[in-house]
Amino acid sequence: MKKVFLALFAGTLTLASCMNDWDTEMVDNDLYSAENIGEPTTTLSKLRKDYASVIEGQSYTLVNKDEIVEGIVVANDISGNIYQSIFIQGVAEDGTLDTSEGGFGVSIKGIGCLYAIYPVGQKVRINLKDLYVGSYGKSPRIGMPYINTNGAMRLGPMTFPMMQSHIQKIGKPNVNMVQAREITADDLSANNIDKITPMLVVMKNVTISDAGWPYAHWEAGGDVYSEYHDITIGGVKKSQLLYTSTSSTFAGDTIKPGKKTIYGLLNRYSSSYQLSLRSIDDIIELGE
Amino acid sequence: MRKGVTLMAAALCLSTGAFAQVVKTDTISAENEDFDFSLTEGQIDEDAEAASTITTISSSKDPYLSEIGFQWSAMRFKYRALDNAYVGNYINGIKFNNAESGRFSFSGITGGLNDATRNKTGVGNYEQNKFSYSPLGGVTDIDIRASHYAAGNKIGLAGTNRNYVLRANYTYATGLMENGWAFMGSVAYRWAHQGVIEGTFYNSFSFMLGAEKQFNDKHSLSFNVWGAPTERGQQVAATEEAYALAGSHYYNAAWGYQNGKKRNSRVVTEFSPSFLTTWDWKINEDTKLATSAAVTFMNYASTRLAYNNAYNPMPTYYKNLPSSIFNVYDENFNNADWLGDNPGVLSQWQNLYGYWTGDKAHRQIQWDQLYAVNEANNATGGDARYYVEKRHNNQTVFNLSSILNGKINKRSTYTLGVNVNSTKGMHYNTMDDLLGATTFHDYDNYSLNKYGSTSSYIQNDMDNPNRLIKEGDKFGYDYNIYVNKVKGFGQNQWQFGDFTINYSADIEGTWMEREGLMRNGRCMNYSKGKSGVASFLGGGGKLMLEQKIATSRLYVAGSIESQAPLAYNSFVAPRIQNNYVNDLKNEWFWNVEAGYQWYFGPVSGKVSGYYTKFNDVTQQTTFYNDDFSYLTYLTMTGIKQEYKGLEAAISVKLARNLKLNLLGTISDAKYTNNPNAQLSYEGSDPELVNMINAFTPIKDGTNQPLLVFMKNVKMDSTPLTAASVGLSYNINGWYFDANLNYYDRVYISASRYLRLSNSTEGGVQGFANNILEYNVNTGTTTNAWAKAKASAAEGHAAYVYDSETGEVLDGYSPESEKCKGGFMLDASIGKSINLRDGKRLSINLQVQNITNNTDMRTGGYEQNRKDRTYDYKFSKNSYYYYANAINAFLNVSLKF
Known part of the structure; x- marks a missing residue:
């Protein structure tokens, strides 16, 4: 009896669990893409026309048939300045990025760090069936409806599982394909706002007002979530154009004086233009 | 686990040559010696934070205290709702409660050593106590002198479906040999690749070695060393919605699949070796002096998944849940008509519901995703967005105790003692796993967007700004806490026939200090270096009068005690700054x-x-x-609490072998005032700190003391009502026990944050004392007090203030949630078989929760966020813990 027990006792010692060295585990990074969405059946440009009424009306409508659209990611949430969204622009006939017309925002929640899944230059195809097309502040948007803090129904983000089933990544990201359209002060007219937003743009030789001030000043206990600054383009001041969220990683960074080249997402809220830096790297200081 | 196996091999290789000519003594003969109730290891949640949940005082003189720890352990019963810090745990007369937190770590100090720690003396608060000045909740002393173990071998094997699934243990003692030496050794191993809760695991090796030399009939010296290196994966609480989606009250969100394998994010590693020596001096027949010294090196670390400007990776994050889509509790939205008009909302709810219920992997941590994010971020040169940090809470503890027991005359005994404790707590954070990321810099990412990348405010260590952190490096915070205590006490008992008077008193000095080892940017002038010593003098006294009446005794007792606050509660934001909380003083209590x-x-x-x-x-x-x-610290000072109750334990011998046992308590334990509050955010600068602590009931008026409205909030996570009826039967060496237990009035922990007097999060409202509202329809008048009470009844704390000064006159708190009561049935069966040559085989099977009641909440906590307007309701989604489902423990042991 004693020997039996000792043997069993010794046997339990061999059950010592081997703790994994997790670093050596291979991780599957090919994640979160739908498969076999199919070939595009429409374009972003056509989508803007087909759904112009809900876009203009700041409303939304359900897409109840297979409509597959393709676009290139030009902006994402890498710094937190753009929230729960990626922005895509169409592919021109010559295969380059279409900079003649604005694209769409695609809103997604439940995952965060969208830039890791949809980096700039990533081509995506979206099957719009069971998703909604409309706008947020008249900026074209693909997403799902939600109830905002005022109790109104608005177009907001789709859930993460919907993203997985509706959005397919096509190939590897090609940053070189992403060209920003140069914008002047004259371009920022009321007539143009429907056409050129949302779009990746570049503004050259510009200055930002409030040099020495943070991009988005955070106040203790304040209800400030964003801040606007003027941008002077070619001597023409465009008021309250540069938008920065207090949640962005560069919100506390100080605006430097002098001329700059600024890249960013040119968007709109209703009849106002908004320029959002994708990250602080969108600012190229010219030192003048 | 290699370390554990190596240690055990070393233990087994102890020289057996010293075990010569064993003199068999059997100094321990408790009735149930062979029956391993393994209460302290098998049934407790060994999370250090939950060490407050169990009562293990087992006083043999007190039929109530001797039963409640075991009977009601499934519901994590706390004796009189008292925190574990009010229960003393001693070994050879030395108090092993943690000097910083006040609590005793069962898993860290005595985990797995059931046989080695079997020689226990438990006493209630007022019982005669020969080794300590008992705290309010009673005290246990474990005797580990080698000569006090029954000579012989004992080997045991156990299988169970609890935190671990397999246990093996071996104990050997020589007893006191003719040459005056006694030796003992005990080893145990507990293991589970996966415990009863999915995603948890358990690896623990325990050992104890002891030697004692009795020089003569007056002096003996003993020495023990023990420890229990342990690694275990934990569980976390979840909301009822998450449990429902997972289809089980035992859903655990702390783990996820990484490339198909289960990985737990909350792993505890601990090893607290202790070295203790005791000198016993029998001065004369009636007078004994026992002096012990001990050193403990506590190593305790727990991992946690952390994120940096990224999406919360916990699967139970509210935005992942279907009820985050719209307010499912509002019939204005949750009806067929509205949802029919808004099919997009319904489809999102269904989509998340289907995602959660469709695949187990979906409701666990997405490790692969976290790696994917980090690896994509590497390309941008950015820091890890997700990582696993390891929080270390280590201590070096020195203890000294000297206890003198003697007789004044045949009617009177006395105990005098002195205890000294010196503790250095070392607290810091290390990078455990970068999850595929290549860089991480030591600054506070959540301050980055507020102060900018060049601001010194964001630095965690200004002397090493933006330090690049590799796996294993310290980062974030690094500080020491020093606690020194010196206590003297005395007890005297007099017997006058059947009347006994027992009185005692103590005096204790406590000194504490923080030493910061990093200069934090948000507290640059008061983070690094020493805080200065805070000193406290406490003490008190007790008196018990007892009258024996035939075979019964009647007693009355009372005590009053003042004691230092715990170091754990005494610093405003201990990870980053040296400041003590405001108005820090001794707590005191009285008891009758x-x-x-x-x-x-x-x-x-x-x-x-x-x-x-x-x-x-x-x-x-x-x-x-x-x-x-x-990270938010909320400190309350000036708290008043009340505990009261009735207790009963009755045993009726129905037949020679059959007993009926009844056990019960009805109690109340609650806060009785609205204490002062002090709030600190770890990422905050002094301006923000002042702002969040400001409280001006009158707009632009005088700042008033910040309060937490806690009046009448109940103590949480223990049944305030508990009852058992059971039968015990024994025949021919067999033991049968069955107990039906009833538990009720378990409250979850109330959110202090939402009850802050200035809390906009909590929707706290103030009403000027001079308001009167007249309702023309009903003809009734409502004053400020009625309005405040009505607000509290609706779930928002409220207060009445003086319209001229702003002073708070009364404050009302919403009730914390009471969990539903219920029954649990437990039983055990065992047999002791005498074999040849003095060997004995013991078999015991315990089954707890035989009816598999999976709806018994043991506790939980309210969330600290205000409800979102039109979607997620934090007030409806508290986090809960549940008592284990049906579970069994089969133990077979052989003594030889």
């Missing part, structure tokens, strides 16, 4: 109780009642504020 204990033939038992009042208690809660991305 009375009881009657009897032995009347076949009926024996005890009934008692108690009342305890606490004043000036200091408590600190720490939580992560998702809304503002801050």
Whole structure:
């Protein structure tokens, strides 16, 4: 009896669990893409026309048939300045990025760090069936409806599982394909706002007002979530154009004086233009 | 686990040559010696934070205390709702409660060593105590002198479906040999690749070695060393919605699949080796001096998945749940018509519901995703967005105790003692796993967007700004806490026939200090270096009067005690700054109780009642504020609490071998005032600190003391009502026990944050005392007090203030949630078989929760966020813990 027990006792010692060295585990990074969405059946440009009424009306409508659209990611949430969204622009006939017309925002929640899944230059195809097309502040948007803090129904983000089933990544990201359209002060007219937003743009030789001030000043206990600054383009001041969220990683960074080249997402809220830096790297200081 | 196996091999290789000519002594003969109830390891949640949940005092003289720890352990019963810090745990007369937190770590100090720690003396608060000045909740002393172990071998094997699934243990003792030496050794191993909760695991090796030399009949010296290196994966609480989606109250969100394998994010590693020596001096027949010294090196670390400007990776994050889509609790939205008009909302709810219920992997941590994010971020040169940090809470503890027991005359005994404790706590954070990321810099990412990348405010260590952190490096915070205590006490008992008077007193000095090892940018002038020593003098006294009446005893007792606040609660934001909380002072309490204990033939038992009042208690809660991305410290001072109740334990011998046992308590334990509050966010600068602590009931008026409205909030996570009826039967060496237990009035922990007097998060409202509202329809007038009470009844704390000064006159708190009561049935069966040559085989099977009641909540906590307007309701989604489902413990042991 004693020997039996000792043997069993010794046997339990061999059950010592081997703790994994997790670093050596291979991780599957090919994640979160739908498969076999199919070939595009429409374009972003056509989508803007087909759904112009809900876009203009700041409303939304359900897409109840297979409509597959393709676009290139030009902006994402890498710094937190753009929230729960990626922005895509169409592919021109010559295969380059279409900079003649604005694209769409695609809103997604439940995952965060969208830039890791949809980096700039990533081509995506979206099957719009069971998703909604409309706008947020008249900026074209693909997403799902939600109830905002005022109790109104608005177009907001789709859930993460919907993203997985509706959005397919096509190939590897090609940053070189992403060209920003140069914008002047004259371009920022009321007539143009429907056409050129949302779009990746570049503004050259510009200055930002409030040099020495943070991009988005955070106040203790304040209800400030964003801040606007003027941008002077070619001597023409465009008021309250540069938008920065207090949640962005560069919100506390100080605006430097002098001329700059600024890249960013040119968007709109209703009849106002908004320029959002994708990250602080969108600012190229010219030192003048 | 290699370290554990190596240690055990070393233990087994102890020289057996010293075990010569064993003199077999059997100094221990407890009735149930062979039956391993393994209460302290098999049934407790060994999370250090939950060490407050169990009562293990087992006083053999007190039929109530001797039963409740075991009977009600499934519901994590706390004796009189008292925190574990009010229960003393001693070994050879040395107090092993943690000097910083006050609590005793069962898993860290004595885990797995059931056989080695079997020689226990448990006493209640007022019972004669020969080794300590008992705290309010009673005290246990474990005797580990080698000569006090029964000579021989004992080997045991156990299988169970609890935190671990397999246990093996071996104990050997020589007993006191003719040459005056005695040796003992005990080893145990507990293991589970996966425990009863999915995603948990358990690896623990325990050992104890002891030697004692009796020089003569007056002096003996003993020495023990023990420890239990342990690694285990934990579980976390979840909301009822998450449990429902997972289809189980035992859903655990702490783990996820990584490339197909289960990986737990909350792993505890601990090893606290202790070295203890005891010198016993029998001065004369009636006088004994026992002096012990001990050193413990506590190593405790727990991992946690952390994120940096990224999406919360916990699967139970509210945005992942279907009820985050719309307000499912509002019939204006949750009806067929509205959802029919808004199919997009319904489809999102269904989509998330289907995602959660469709695949187990979906409701666990997405490790692969976290790696994917980090690896994509590497390309941008950015820091890890997700990582696993390891929080270390180590200590070096020195203890000294000297206890003198003697007799004044044949009617009077006394105990005098002195205890010294010196503790250095070392607290720091290390990078455990970068999850595929290549860089991480030591600055506070959540301060980055507020102060900018060039601001010194964001630095965690200004002397090493933006330090690049590799796996294993310290980062974030690094500080020491020093606690020194010196206590003297005395006890005297007099017997005058059947009347006994027992009185005792103590005096204790406490000194504490923080030493910061990093200069934090948000507290640059008061983070690095020493805080300065805070000193406290405490003490008190007790008196018990007892009258024996035939075979019964009647007693009344009372005590008053003042004691230092715990170091754990005494610093505003201990990870980053040296400041003490405001108004830090001793807490004090007084207690009265009375009881009657009897032995009347076949009926024996005890009934008692108690009342305890606490004043000036200091408590600190720490939580992560998702809304503002801050670690938040909320300290309450000046707390008043009240504890009262009735207890009963009755045993009726129905037949020679059959006993009926009844056990029960009805109690109340609550806060009785609205204490002062002090709030700190870890990422905050002094301006923000001032702002969040400001409280001006009158706009632009005088700042008033910040309060937490806690009045009448109940103590949480223990049944305030508990009852058992059971049968015990023994025949021919067989033991049968069955107990039906009823538990009720378990409250979850109330959110202090939402009850802050200035809390906009909590929707706290103030009403000027001079308001009167007249309702023309009903003809009734409502004053400020009625309005405040109505607000509290609706779930928002409220207060009445003086319209001229702003002073708070009264404050009202919403009730915390009471969990539904219920029954649990437990049983055990065992047999002891005498074999040849003095060997004995013991078999015991315990089954707990036989009816598999999976709906018994043991506790939980409210969330600290305000409801979102039209979707997620935090107030409807508290986090809960549940008692285990049906579980069994089969133990077979052989003594030879």
